[in-house]
Amino acid sequence: YSGKIDYVHPLSTTMKFEAGWKSSYVSTDNNAQFYNVVNDVEYVDSSKTNHFLYEENINAAYLNFASNLGKKMTGQFGLRAEQTVAKGTQITIDSIFTRNYLNLFPSAFLNYKASDKHEFTISYSRRIDRPDYQNLNPFIYFLDPYTYMKGNTLLMPQYTDAFEFSHTFMGFMSTSISYSHTSGVMTHISEQDDSTHVNFATMANLQSLDNYGFSTNLPIPITK
Numbered sequence: 001y002s003g004k005i006d007y008v009h010p011l012s013t014t015m016k017f018e019a020g021w022k023s024s025y026v027s028t029d030n031n032a033q034f035y036n037v038v039n040d041v042e043y044v045d046s047s048k049t050n051h052f053l054y055e056e057n058i059n060a061a062y063l064n065f066a067s068n069l070g071k072k073m074t075g076q077f078g079l080r081a082e083q084t085v086a087k088g089t090q091i092t093i094d095s096i097f098t099r100n101y102l103n104l105f106p107s108a109f110l111n112y113k114a115s116d117k118h119e120f121t122i123s124y125s126r127r128i129d130r131p132d133y134q135n136l137n138p139f140i141y142f143l144d145p146y147t148y149m150k151g152n153t154l155l156m157p158q159y160t161d162a163f164e165f166s167h168t169f170m171g172f173m174s175t176s177i178s179y180s181h182t183s184g185v186m187t188h189i190s191e192q193d194d195s196t197h198v199n200f201a202t203m204a205n206l207q208s209l210d211n212y213g214f215s216t217n218l219p220i221p222i223t224k
Contacts, residue, residue, distance in 0.1 A: 001025045014068040019061075026056045032139045048140055051091040054133060059083045069110075076109040082128065088153055090138060097153050103128060119168040127162070131155045131186060135203040149201045156205050158184045178213040185209045 004022035011017055034048035062080040069075045086099040107125040114120065137151040159182065166176035185206040192199050 018064040
């Protein structure tokens with residue numbers, strides 16, 4: 001279930017104020033049952049069977065302000081707050097984990113038109129990427145007799161701070177430089193059970209990831 005409301009208020013011909021709220025609620029019920037068949041009789045395989053319940057409630061509110069900052073510059077500034085409340089229950093092994101965290105996500109955008117030939121833009125934003133439900137689900141997914149995948153109930157979201165500086169020449173050629181820093185990077189890792197020599201893959205949080213980028217774009221018309 002989800003719902004949202006947005007409000008836009010033009011303060012003048014060059015200024016605009018925005019605000020909004022969004023809430024979502026997710027409830028999943030996953031029941032994976034494994035059996036061993038002995039003499040045509042089914043016996044529950046307790047080492048693999050798992051009943052997993054997951055609930056997640058996200059509440060978010062934002063404020064945004066856009067305005068001309070003189071004859072040649074425009075700006076946009078925003079702030080979003082997000083609260084996440086989650087609960088996971090493994091009924092089979094009577095295990096519960098909970099999450100309750102509140103984060104702030106600022107953003108800023110500035111555009112400066114130096115002349116008819118040169119235009120500069122700089123931006124900053126912070127965002128969150130939450131684990132997929134499947135990556136939290138502790139179920140075992142067999143790929144072959146010696147390889148399986150499973151979720152990680154300890155997996156946490158990752159956070160990214162992104163910066164970008166760009167230049168546009170004559171309104172068509174653009175060049176940009178970007179940098180982003182991600183903390184708690186979610187990534188696939190592989191491990192092995194030394195006693196059985198069975199491999200399994202799961203998701204885990206690494207410390208950080210730094211990404212640098214450079215791009216240029218020059219569209220050239222082929223015909224009229």
